[in-house]
Amino acid sequence: MKTRKQMHRTGGFTLIEGIIAMMIIGLTIAAIVASSAAFSRANGAGIDLSTAEFLIEEVRELTASLPVIDPESGTSTFGPEEGTLAGYDDLDDFDGAVFSPPIDINRTALADFAGFSQQVTVENVSINDLTVVVSDHSSNFVRIQVEILLNGKVISSCSWIRVRL
Numbered sequence: 001m002k003t004r005k006q007m008h009r010t011g012g013f014t015l016i017e018g019i020i021a022m023m024i025i026g027l028t029i030a031a032i033v034a035s036s037a038a039f040s041r042a043n044g045a046g047i048d049l050s051t052a053e054f055l056i057e058e059v060r061e062l063t064a065s066l067p068v069i070d071p072e073s074g075t076s077t078f079g080p081e082e083g084t085l086a087g088y089d090d091l092d093d094f095d096g097a098v099f100s101p102p103i104d105i106n107r108t109a110l111a112d113f114a115g116f117s118q119q120v121t122v123e124n125v126s127i128n129d130l131t132v133v134v135s136d137h138s139s140n141f142v143r144i145q146v147e148i149l150l151n152g153k154v155i156s157s158c159s160w161i162r163v164r165l
Ligand SMILES: [Ca+2]
Pocket: 070, 071, 079, 080, 081, 082, 087, 088, 089, 090, 093
C-alpha cells in the first residue's frame, strides 16, 4: 500500500518543484545576461542571442498576468484603450508595440540594451489551427509574437498562445 505522499510522487513534479525549477532557469538566464559584459566581442553572437532570449522572457512575464481582453471595455477595441504603456492592462494593448530600448517585466526601459528592441504582435488564431490568424477578437485563442531586433535586424523571435477563459 502506497502512502499518499508516494502516490503523489508518481504523478511527476509537484507544483513547488516546478516553481523552483522555473526560478532556477530564470536565475540562470539572468546570470548569463549579467555576465555578458565581461565576455569579449568574439562571443558577441552568442551573447546577443542570450540577451534576445532574456528580452523575450521579460515580455512573456510582463504579459502573463494580464487578461486577454480589456477588463473594462472587453472586445470593443483591439489595441490599447490606454494612452501609455503604464496603463496597458490587456494583451491586445501590446499589439504593434515596439520597445526601443527594450523594457523589462516592470515596464522599465533597459538603457543597457539600447541597440535591441522588442517588437510585439498580438493576433487571434483559429481554434482548429493555431497557425491560422483570424479576425480580431473572433476566437478565444491569442498568439503573442515577440521579435527581438538588434540594430534594426531580427535576431530572434518567439511566439506563444494564450487562451481567453
Ligand atoms: Ca487595455
